Structure formats: C-alpha cells, structure tokens
Amino acid sequence: MRMAFTVDVEDWFCSPDLTLSEWEGHEIRLEKPVHQILDLLDENAATGTFFALGWIAERRPDLIKEIHRRGHEIASHGYSHRLVYQQSPQEFKQDIRMSKDILENIIGSKVNGYRAPCFSMTDWGLDLLIEEGFTYDSSLIPNTFNKLYAKFDLPASDALPFRIRDGLWEVPLPVYRVSGVHVPWGGGGYFRIYPYRLFSLGARSIIRKRNSFVFYIHPYDLDPHQPRIFNTSKLNSIRRYSGLDAAYDKLKALLADYSCMSISRYCPQIGGKAQNERKNRNYS
Numbered sequence: 001m002r003m004a005f006t007v008d009v010e011d012w013f014c015s016p017d018l019t020l021s022e023w024e025g026h027e028i029r030l031e032k033p034v035h036q037i038l039d040l041l042d043e044n045a046a047t048g049t050f051f052a053l054g055w056i057a058e059r060r061p062d063l064i065k066e067i068h069r070r071g072h073e074i075a076s077h078g079y080s081h082r083l084v085y086q087q088s089p090q091e092f093k094q095d096i097r098m099s100k101d102i103l104e105n106i107i108g109s110k111v112n113g114y115r116a117p118c119f120s121m122t123d124w125g126l127d128l129l130i131e132e133g134f135t136y137d138s139s140l141i142p143n144t145f146n147k148l149y150a151k152f153d154l155p156a157s158d159a160l161p162f163r164i165r166d167g168l169w170e171v172p173l174p175v176y177r178v179s180g181v182h183v184p185w186g187g188g189g190y191f192r193i194y195p196y197r198l199f200s201l202g203a204r205s206i207i208r209k210r211n212s213f214v215f216y217i218h219p220y221d222l223d224p225h226q227p228r229i230f231n232t233s234k235l236n237s238i239r240r241y242s243g244l245d246a247a248y249d250k251l252k253a254l255l256a257d258y259s260c261m262s263i264s265r266y267c268p269q270i271g272g273k274a275q276n277e278r279k280n281r282n283y284s
C-alpha cells in the first residue's frame with residue numbers, strides 16, 4: 001500500500017506560543033532525528049516531502065541541502081510558525097515569501113508546496129499562496145476535535161488531492177470516520193499515541209476507502225530527551241510527550257509496511273517542476 005510521507009522540519013521549541021526572540025537560545029536538536037528519518041527512508045528506498053521552516057533553514061542550511069541531495073522534496077512550512085489566522089494577510093505574505101526565498105536559494109530549485117503551522121489555513125491564505133507561486137497546499141484536516149486546525153467545508157472526496165483554487169491543489173491530511181466523527185489519523189502526536197497496529201489498521205482502511213493517505217511526522221516526535229516545556233496541562237503533556245520512546249520503532253515499521261513517497265511523486269497530477277528527486281524503489 002502506498003502513502004505520501006511528509007516531515008514538518010521544525011524543532012521542539014518552534015511553537016506559536018513562543019515569539020521568535022524566545023526561540024533564540026534554545027538548543028537546536030533536530031539534526032539527529034532528521035538523520036534518523038533520512039536513514040530510514042534510504043533503507044526502504046523511499047522518498048518524502050520535507051516542509052521546512054525558514055527560521056530553521058537559515059540556521060541549518062546544510063541540513064536542508066542534505067535532505068535535497070538525498071533525493072527528497074523540499075517544501076515550505078513558512079518562516080516563523082505563527083498560525084495563519086493570527087497574522088494579517090500582509091504578515092502572512094511576507095512570512096511565506098521569506099521562507100520560499102530562503103529554501104529556493106539553498107537548494108537552487110523551485111519550492112512548490114506549503115503546509116500551514118498547526119494546519120491553520122484560511123481562505124485568503126490560499127489566495128496568497130497562488131500569488132507567491134506555490135502550486136499546492138497540504139494544510140487541511142476535516143477533523144472534529146482540534147480547534148487549532150482550520151475549519152473548511154471540504155468536498156465529499158476530501159481525502160483526495162483536489163483543486164481548491166485555479167492554480168492551487170489541496171493535498172488534505174487523513175481522518176478516520178466513525179459515527180459522523182472525524183478523528184485525525186495522519187501522524188504526529190496521533191501516531192505516537194495510537195498503538196502501531198491500530199494506527200496501521202486505520203491507515204489501511206482509509207487507503208482502501210479513499211485511495212489516499214498523507215502521513216506526517218516532526219523531528220521532535222523522535223526525540224525522547226527534549227526539554228519538556230509544554231507540559232502546562234495534562235492534555236498538552238499527552239499531546240506533546242506521549243509515546244516518544246516508541247516512535248522510532250513505529251516509524252521503522254511504517255516505512256517497512258508501506259511504500260512511502262514524496263507528495264510530488266504520490267500526486268503527480270499537482271504538477272510543478274520537479275526538484276530532481278530520487279526515484280522510489282517501488283515507484284512506477
């Protein structure tokens with residue numbers, strides 16, 4: 001079974017709850033987990049799309065170059081990880097332009113894809129993505145629970161990539177539907193919290209029904225020793241820090257069980273000029 005594999009390249013402190021000046025001085029820890037992910041992808045002859053923060057790319061350009069050199073797609077996660085609907089349109093435009101410029105200068109190729117911090121996309125944000133030259137967005141989860149996420153009325157085929165605007169594709173994140181409730185099932189904290197067998201059963205069911213699945217993970221999901229500054233409530237603590245110890249083994253199992261590939265390979269219909277990515281072993 002095939003799935004798109006994506007990584008949101010941000011570090012353990014890159015939260016919209018902290019300002020950029022508060023980020024300064026925190027230890028950058030993501031290089032080790034990013035290399036773990038790259039090695040697992042290599043071992044499985046798989047590829048991925050890495051949605052990188054401009055702020056991280058400025059500080060670790062060699063890491064972005066390496067991800068690109070090792071055959072993966074580089075896309076944008078914005079510059080500052082501020083929620084889209086907490087920015088003015090002008091601020092958002094500047095944020096996505098900066099990140100795109102930084103990433104394109106580092107890799108020397110066009111960046112086509114964007115993912116909003118905490119999936120916080122807005123209607124006007126989609127229009128600005130087109131103006132700034134993006135060809136696809138991967139920010140929407142038609143879920144029932146998480147209030148941070150954008151609220152969008154998606155079409156019935158909402159797990160499949162679809163044209164959300166003239167000139168812009170949407171590649172939504174998956175949900176598991178049960179009794180009218182949409183449970184997020186794409187990865188991140190949900191991947192850490194759900195037992196692997198349950199996650200995989202859900203993923204298979206979604207792929208069978210919808211023929212589409214976009215997985216995502218953060219480097220900090222694989223970092224059990226990260227400083228724990230966000231356990232301000234029991235819920236926060238569970239969301240951020242549950243299952244860190246087992247996440248690497250679960251990711252290893254996922255990459256062995258599924259044929260994983262970048263969004264540009266998984267959804268070739270979204271177009272855009274490819275970044276000379278490596279071919280997947282099982283890709284045809």
Ligand SMILES: [Zn+2]
Binds near residue numbers: 077081116118
């Ligand atoms: Zn993020």
